[in-house]
Amino acid sequence: MSFLGIEGHDRADLEVILDLADEFTEVLNRPIPRVPALQGKTVAHVFYESSTRTRLSFERAAKALSADVMNFAPGGSSVSKGESLKDTVLTLKAMGPDLMVVRHGSAGAPTRVAAWTGLPVVNAGDGAHQHPTQAMLDSLTIRRRFGKLDNLRIGIVGDIRHSRVARSNVAAFTTLGADVVLVAPRTLLPVDSREWPVTLSESLDEVIGDLDVVYLLRIQAERGGASVFPSLPEYVSRFGLTNRRFAAMNPEAVVMHPGPMNRGIEIADSVADDERALVLDQVANGVAARMAVLFWLLGGERSG
Amino acid sequence: MADYVLAGGTVLTANGPIEADVHIANQVIEAIGPGDPPVANGAGERIDCTGLTIGPGLVDLHTHLREPGQEWKEDIESGSRAAVAGGFTAILAMPNTNPPIDSGHLARYVSDRSAQVGLCDVIPTGCITESMAGEGLAHLDELTAAGVRVFTDDGVTVADAGLLRRAMEYLVERDGLIAQHAEDPGLAGGGHMHEGAVSSWLGMAGLAAEAETTIVARDLTLVRMTGCRYHVAHASTAGTVALIEAAKQEGLPVTAEVAPHHLFFSDEAVRSMDPVYKMYPPLRTQGDVETLREGLETGVIDAVATDHAPHAAHEKDVPFEEAPRGVIGLETALGVVRTATGLDAGAIFDRMSVRPAEIAGLDRHGNWPAPGVAANLAVFDMDAQWTPDGFQSKSTNSPFIGLQLRGPPQYPFFEGKLVWRDGKVEQ
Incomplete structure (x- = not known):
């Protein structure tokens, strides 16, 4: 096997x-x-x-x-x-x-x-x-924090389309009972999400207050510009986990990231060091x- | 005195199937009909065709024989054997060899090798652009003088619409046919399989159906502008079928072909991530498969063409995204069409012989059997079950190995001679 x-x-x-x-x-x-x-x-x-x-x-x-x-x-x-x-x-x-x-x-x-x-x-x-082992360590991290994954609301934010972490995490989190929402500009969402057991959002601000886990994906700088979003600053302004968005999160909610992080892009510097950021636990x-x-x-x- | 009498089979004539004997002599069909005198002892051979179907030898508009330049995958000799083993008596060789067939002497090389091998007609096609580089015109007059009628940069699209327009303008007076590999490079985006639910879930870069339809739609406006004959190679999407149907209703000189594998498999097959399912255009959705079958049945799609694309085992046995594109198809083509579609025998020989011969301008092929017609014939057992296992091709990259098909090939006759019997060249 x-x-x-x-x-x-x-x-x-x-x-x-x-x-x-x-x-x-x-x-x-x-x-x-x-x-x-x-x-x-x-x-x-x-x-x-x-x-x-x-x-x-x-x-x-x-x-x-x-x-x-x-x-x-x-x-x-x-x-x-x-x-x-x-x-x-x-x-x-x-x-x-x-x-x-x-x-x-x-x-x-x-x-x-x-x-x-x-x-x-x-x-x-x-x-x-x-x-898949990334999905297991992420599921383990969430289970150790919350006791279970059932009915948790997990938002995966960033370059989902090109991410093997997103694909295995969606499968693991939903198999273990969580609800998953994918948050990204259309060009980074799955090109066809019919087989994805998830909901989609193009606005992090709309969903951030409902999430138990904000799971950030690494943004590859080369995808900016002519590629799939107009520029890194525009990405950060809409999808970065800034201090303002971190403050809007549920107080019990946690932040995760598979690493390596781009501080100042998908995650604000001080958020990355907050005790509710579980990056090193992962x-x-x-x-x-x-x-x-x-x-x-x-x-x-x-x-x- | 006949060379052969094909006795007791069903003969597909222009007026429909009849039960009759076919007498072959001096490279032509001498007579068709019951009651002709039996062959004299030793003067010819009587071949029992009871239960078998006799039609015009199959014609393939689209094969890659890899010679010159990639003979470890295939060559004109092995490709000819694969052709006759599959019931083909004429095949068009795509020009994306090394070097590409972009001038007269290279086209003559292909014709000469075909004649040396002598199993079937291997007919050269020519590049549209020099060196297939998409920048300047190939030596179109030389190619025409060497007998080339079909022009294509197959493997890549002629992306520059201005260049394609000039090729069309040049060829329209020479009765040339442009066969387009329709795949917009930007929309294709380096995709490895059909872009859709399956590619999305597998995480493989997808090749959108619209990469094909945008090029076909653009090209049709150039056909309207120039009047040049235009042929869509390996149509793979429902959208292309709709475009061709509308263009035909408008009266444009447009034809299209479909590959057997696009009638049989959908992108669901790629879930296995087995590179034997990697081809361009990629396997599309089940909806596309069904629309292609319908298009072939109604005649919107004129022809079946194999896109026979041999690759050595070591080249294909790699991760899917790194594998070369293409599958072989000559030896399984009719069986796949017979199995995947509701076409009767007459319609199958129309789409696999008569129409492709018309499109390529081949006088001696694709003629319904009749007295005086060149004896390029194929005999099939249309209803028998059959499981492909070994191939004459140098390569074995077939997704049909081990699948049960209908309609095994039996006897191909090339210019009046039985060229293949019991799995080997007839001496």
């Missing part, structure tokens, strides 16, 4: 992973934060896109479970000599890993890797398709959530 996306996993699956993550959070808080759950197993990290936080988070998770780790990045490797993805992953497979964690710029690449290798594969982000929960996914795939009865 693989973890290629949230789709295809029901609420029970996601809750098993979240419950495991709660247990592993306790492990991570021990003086010696390591358990032998995956001793003797080897996890291969295959990262075709540059990534620091996600790769380190996976590495920390694997090591806390006592798994061995192989790291592969294409720079300076056989890939620069023209080796195909298929040959690369089959070569890595020949070295005997039990699972591959794959990040790739093309949607569906981890699915191909799973088919080629027959190994369990964890999708660590593929194009604009899915980033990072911390990422290790536990990834431990849970790895253990779910490789540990105990579910392995094989």
Whole structure:
């Protein structure tokens, strides 16, 4: 079994992973934060896109479970000599890993890797398709804050159209019972939202007071100008989480962001440092959530 | 003395199907009808066609044979074998080779290779623009002198309307046909699949249906302006069908083709993210599929053309967004049309032989069997079930492998000779 996306996993699956993550959070808080759950197993990290936080988070998770780790990045490797993805992953497979964690710029690449290798594969982000462990760590962060996701109002704000985080979070949050509203200019909303179990808004001001979670996405500067919105200042004026909008939020509501943040663009500097901004909790929960996914795939009865 | 007698089959004639024997001699149909004298012992071959359908050899307006330049994907010899294995006796080779077919000697190279191989007619098409670069006109007179009648930059759109206008003006007196790959580059936006609910959910850049219809609509105004014959290659959207229908009602000299895969699959197939479903134009919605089928049935769409686009396995077995575009289609074309549409045998041979031969100006192909007509024929078992598994093409990028189709090809006759039997070239 693989973890290629949230789709295809029901609420029970996601809750098993979240419950495991709660247990592993306790492990991570021990003086010696390591358990032998995956001793003797080897996890291969295959990262075709540059990534620091996600790769380190996976590495920390694997090591806390006592798994061995192989790291592969294409720079300076056989890939620069023209080796195909298929040959690369089959070569890595020949070295005997039990699972591959794959990040790739093309949607569906981890699915191909799973088919080629027959190994369990964890999708660590593929194009604009899915980033399911991000969705698990975000769901974990929200559940730890509010106890559950049922009936929470979660607003995802920003470049939803090009975001794998948005796609996996929409699937996870709604599967776990939350209501999701997507907030962005039309050019950054899904081009066709018929299959998205969400509502849409083009005004952050209209929805901000109703939200329990304001989930901000990174705005890529290159999308400004001629591309999909007129300019960054215009984006900030309508969709940035400014101090004024932060003040308009429900007092219990929290702010989340998958990082890395653009301070002063999608999030005001002082909002980013507020105690209701859970950005660092998300990072911390990422290790536990990834431990849970790895253990779910490789540990105990579910392995094989 | 006949070379062959096709005995006991259903013959699709201009006046409809009849049960009759077809006598072939000296590259033509000598006689059709029951009661003709049987073949003398040893002088010719009697082929039992009981239960089989005999029609004009299929004609494909749209194939990519990759020669010259990309012979690891396909060449004129392997493409010819794939053609006759699929019941085709004439195929048009697209000019997007390396180098592109933009001058007379390159077109003659294709014709000469076709004659050397000798299994079917491989007919060169020519570029509209020099080097297919979309900037200046190709050597249109040289190409015309080399026998080219169909001009296209297939693979890309002639985006510059002024340049396309000049090509149309130039070709109208030479009875040339412009075949447009209609895909506005800006609206296409680097998309990998149809832009819609499925692409949105998968997070793949979409290629809007309007990328096709805006170019077709623009081009139709140029046809009105110049009077040049115009053909829409691989129409994929309901909007294009509506534009063609209106243009025909207006009396414009416009034709259109549809590819078999666009009659069979919708963008739902792409949910698998398997690159075998990646082609341009992309698989559209089920509504588009149904409108294309209707358009083919009513004749708004004139022809089926395969857009046979071979790619080596290692090129196609990559992540979807990185995969090259296109699928092979010569060997499954009639079976797919037979399976996906309600067309009867006569209508299928009309859309896959008679009309495409008319559009391409091929006198010796696409003629309903009759005495004296060139013996370019195809025999199919129109109602048998059949599952494609192996191919004559060098490439195997087919989405139809393992699917159950109707209408397996049986015997192709090229210029009076049976060229293919039991999975191999007939010696």
